[in-house]
Amino acid sequence: MSNRVAADRMRIEPLSPVIGGLVDGIDLARPLDAASRARLGDALIEHKVLFFENQIITPQQQRNFAASFGKLHIHPIYPQVEDVPEILILDTHVDNPPDNDTWHTDVTFIETPPLGAVLYARQLPQNGGDTLWVNNEAAFSALSPTYRAFLERLTATHDFEKSFPRERYATTPSAEKKWLAARARNRPVKHPVIRTHPVSGAKGLFVNEGFTTRINELSPAESRAVLDLLFAHIAKPDFQIRYRWKPNAVAMWDNRATQHYAVADYLPHRRVMHRATILGDRPF
Ligand SMILES: O=C(O)CCC(=O)C(=O)O
Numbered sequence: 001m002s003n004r005v006a007a008d009r010m011r012i013e014p015l016s017p018v019i020g021g022l023v024d025g026i027d028l029a030r031p032l033d034a035a036s037r038a039r040l041g042d043a044l045i046e047h048k049v050l051f052f053e054n055q056i057i058t059p060q061q062q063r064n065f066a067a068s069f070g071k072l073h074i075h076p077i078y079p080q081v082e083d084v085p086e087i088l089i090l091d092t093h094v095d096n097p098p099d100n101d102t103w104h105t106d107v108t109f110i111e112t113p114p115l116g117a118v119l120y121a122r123q124l125p126q127n128g129g130d131t132l133w134v135n136n137e138a139a140f141s142a143l144s145p146t147y148r149a150f151l152e153r154l155t156a157t158h159d160f161e162k163s164f165p166r167e168r169y170a171t172t173p174s175a176e177k178k179w180l181a182a183r184a185r186n187r188p189v190k191h192p193v194i195r196t197h198p199v200s201g202a203k204g205l206f207v208n209e210g211f212t213t214r215i216n217e218l219s220p221a222e223s224r225a226v227l228d229l230l231f232a233h234i235a236k237p238d239f240q241i242r243y244r245w246k247p248n249a250v251a252m253w254d255n256r257a258t259q260h261y262a263v264a265d266y267l268p269h270r271r272v273m274h275r276a277t278i279l280g281d282r283p284f
């Protein structure tokens, strides 16, 4: 089959006017041809999060799919699939409760936060464990012009420790060693509060409750008030999609223009997800 034919077989159904697209007619286990890659890249920017259902993929195939979009990040804390370090494992159960039930954009604690991520459902609870995504550009557009202009002048600090606190992640001597090394390599970084998408040019909010600790140009009390307002604003249902996972579904999101929240309602049941994280560029 020619590349053009493979790309033409792909169908993308918008799931809401604001965010989300369901992609059909593509097998992620197969190498991605250039035309399909280009179409998915465009769809990712348009819909912000894409869902692919009924995908049977190995960790290597998941890594290869993600790697067609850029270099992959190796997470400093989360465990990895043996021999496939680019795939991190989120295996949550009673002894390892979920820690992603906060609105966040992944890995904003580095200078070049990820462009995107590819998340695969390996084991799901009977029900529950949905994930929500927000369109940060829609959230920004909904603010008043005066407030948008104010925010465009600001920068914020993002800190690894806010979501990976020592108390939780340094509980054994070997975990402490890993955590100390991770902290040493991931000192707090500064990003603009409003980010311009490097491909589309659209502006979006780029602060998140997971990692953003303060707005640099404001007093601590002013910073707190602005962040509280923005964190409440992005959580409005108007800007979001809630996805009810199916076994073997894959979600791929544009991490430059979204944040997400993994609902922690399924304990004592177990949920296992695999994630590949694609590195991006320095926000501006
Ligand atoms: O488990 C999920 O649904 C999402 C977890 C998460 O925050 C992530 O994979 O980045």
Ligand SMILES: [Fe+2]
Pocket (backbone or CB within 6 Å): 100, 104, 105, 106, 260
């Ligand atoms: Fe995440």
